[in-house]
Amino acid sequence: MYKVLVFAGTTEGYEVCRFLAAHQVQTMGFVATEYGSKSLMENEYLTVQTGRLDETAMEQIFAREEPEMVLDATHPYAAEVTINIRTACEKTQTLYYRVLREMGGHEEKAVYVESVQAAAEYLDRTQGNVLLTTGSKELAGFTGMKDYKERLYARVLSLPNVMQACAGLGFEGKHLIGMQGPFSRELNAAMLRQYHCKYLVTKDTGKAGGFQDKIDAALECDAIPVIIGRPLKEDGMSVKECKRFLMEHFSLTHQPHITLLGIGMGSSQTLTVQGKNSLDQADLLIGAKRMVDSVKRPGQDVFVEYRSQEIKDYIGKHPEYDNIVIVLSGDVGFYSGAKKLLDVMAESKIEVQCGISSVVYFMSKIGLSWDDAKIVSAHGRGCNLISHIRHEKKVFAILGTSDGVAVLARKLTGYDMGDVLLYVGENLSYDNEKIFVKPASELTEYVGDPLSVVCAVNENAITRPETHGIKDEEFIRGKAPMTKEEVRTVSLSKLCLAQDSICYDVGAGTGSLSIEMALRAHQGKVWAIEKKEDAVELIRLNKAKFVADNLEIVEGLAPEALTELPVPTHAFIGGSSGNLKEIVKLLIEKNPQVRIVINCITLETVSEALETAKEFGFEENEIVQLGAARSKAIGRYHMMMGENPIYIITLQKK
CATH class of the missing domain: 3.40.50.720 (NAD(P)-binding Rossmann-like Domain)
Structure with a gap:
């Protein structure tokens, strides 16, 4: 049954x-x-x-x-x-x-008639050739027109009995076109031009009947569409509504074919052949508006959305779609939303199709290789571009704001790097694509398009140091105390920083340790907290000298000065002004797993640090006493001159 x-x-x-x-x-x-x-x-x-x-x-x-x-x-x-x-x-x-076919949209330049007879009567009052696309069954209704054998060109199915019946009505030779659809807009337009037609007659066959392709072709060729309305005004379901109904009625499982497609820069010219085929077969297109607008097909359903969970929910609520394409800018593996989508939709079977990334496209446009470039994104994410450019000869970055180039150029110029060349690309692959190169010093006021990328070329890049230990004499010095080189080196090793660490330097002095923290955690952030005005100025000078763009200076007294700062992963305490316990308490309130290194000179401070460690239950509680001595030349002899012994205490909860 x-x-x-x-x-x-x-x-x-x-x-x-x-x-x-x-x-x-x-x-x-x-x-x-x-x-x-x-x-x-x-x-x-x-x-x-x-x-x-x-x-x-x-x-x-x-x-x-x-x-x-x-x-x-x-x-x-x-x-x-x-x-x-x-x-x-x-x-x-x-x-x-x-189950009803969706009707086509209303076209202002078209002529709407109720029946074939009405269409014939209208055309009989006009001049010019006519392309009939209504099928063989309706041809008899047009034979009452004067000169119909010369004016009308009938397109019908290429079946022998159909062709014979049409010939019997007087449609012969070039006026009888036997073809099987579907017919694209281009083919319809070519036929209108071939037969110099001023009119195209069609029924409102809806999207599935190629209706829109006919209308678009007619308008392209300055031909007037004559549209015959439907004979019955019916109520019913669309195909999509029918599928949804059947899914619910028979409790069917929805298993659509989902494709994550990288569409390149946005222009259809940067689509892969595989991508074009997937888009042609899709019955639902999902993505951000700019992306879906650039690749959608006529009559294709579109859901404008880029958030992963919302996309998943929509697919789950619309089982009528069998072939779904989610479009993503550039390549799915290059700073793409594909990763999060795959995580959120892990239970679905998803095909991933690559695209052309902006780095591949842009670098080929400017004639530079990208295999030796540092590739990063500053679009919607934290990125210390200045650090990358200082230490890499070639840095490619995705921007995301209209003043992104100017902000970068001003920073480079402020750090005495105004000669860095900035290759700028905007609206890549589009008709208004813009690509140029200028030194950073000439772009400090530039306002461009948010949809942009940049490649910074720094011929004077310096190698990033791999170890701690900048020499003391490299720092700009004043009267403020400075943590000596050997102590800095051991203290930094105890901090165990990562490149993206969030750090505090409490009682920063000249900022020597802040600078080294910033260079190590070059994609993180360092806050130097210092209460003395002259010391704050020294930190500013050293920040500029060492191009520590990820270093922020906070003038004030801890712990109050720490209250509004982001949650730290690491903290160094070189001076506490008698507030050590309060500072540590605030740190662990912000992050119970924060790693703290404390430098103590006096035994009283050591005692206070140990008491604090015990009170707050630090499982890791290490003390290192460091006594360093440096040689001093006295005549032809060298004598070792001892520095004050330092206690380096490391605290962290497991």
Whole structure:
């Protein structure tokens, strides 16, 4: 017994039949002609019956098969067939549902008529050739026009019986075009130009019937579309609504084919062939507006969204879509949203298709290799570009604001790096693409497009130091105390910094340790907290000298000065002004796992540090006493001169 009987013969009917069979629902599809039967392939869940049925035959089949429902997906102009199906369902008490083709949109330049006769009457009052795309059954309605044999060009199916019937009506030679669709906009336009047509006649066959391609072609060729309205005003479901209904009715599992597609820069010219094929086959396109607008196909459904969870939820609520493409800018593996989407939709089967990344496209445009470039993104994320540019000869970065180039140029110029060349690319691959190169010093006021990238070329880049220990004499000195080189080296090793650490330097003095922390945690952030005005000025000078752009200076007394700062991963305390316990308390309130290194000179401070460690329950509690001595030349002899012994205490909870 068949659960569903589908009256097909249309694109919608074929689609519903295939959908049901794919979900293993026993289905019988009805088509009127052998031609229609070729569009459906029978299998264990789908049987195809060919031939026209009258109302009596339909009643007999419905009574015999006792289906759960009948779906009427016949052509919108097959009014008599629809009436027969509905009547047969009423008599056999069978559930009836109408599947309607979506109507085309209203076109202001078109002429709308109610019937073939009305179209013929309108055209008879005009001059110029006419391309008829209404099919062979309607041709007789146009034969009453004067000069119809010379003016009309009829496009019909290339079946022998159809061609013979058309010839019998007087359509012959070049005025009779035997072709099988679908017909693209380009092909429609070519035919209009070939036959110098001023009018194109079509029925409102909706998206599936190639309606929009006909209208677009006519408007492109300055031809007037003559649109014949539908004979019945019906209520029913679209194909998408029908699929959703069937999913719920039969409790079917929704398993769409989902593709994450990198679309390149945005222009269709940077799409891969694989990407174009995927877009052509998609029945739903998802992505940010700029991206979907650049690649969507006529009549394609679109969901404008870039947030992963919202995308997942939407797909789950719309089971009518079988082939879904989520478009992502550039390449899916290059600073893309693909990673989060794959995590959120881990239970779905997803195909990932690569695209052309902005770095590949841009570097080829400016003629530079990118295999030796540092590649980063400053778009919506923290990135210390200055540090990269100082230590790398070539840095590629994605920007994201209209003043991004100017901000970068001002910083470079402020750090005496104004001669760095900035290659700038905006709106890559689009018609308004802009690519140029200038020194940073000439771009400090530049305002460009947010959709931009930059490649900084610094011929004077210096190698990034791999170890601690900048010599004391390298720092700008004053009266403020400075943690000596040997002590800095051991203290920094105890901190165990990562490149993205968030650090405090409490009681920063000249800022020597702040500078070294900033150079080590070059993609993190360092806050130097200092209460003395002269010391704060020294930190500023040293920040500029060592290009420590990720170092922020806070003038004030701890712990109050720490209150509004971001959560630290590491903290160094070189001076506490008697507030050691309060400072440590605030640090562990911000981050219970913060790693703290304390330098103590006096035994009283050591005692206070140990008492604090015990009070707050630090499992790791290490004390190192460091006594360093340096040689001093006295005549032809060298004597070792001892520095004050330092206690280096490391605290961290497990």
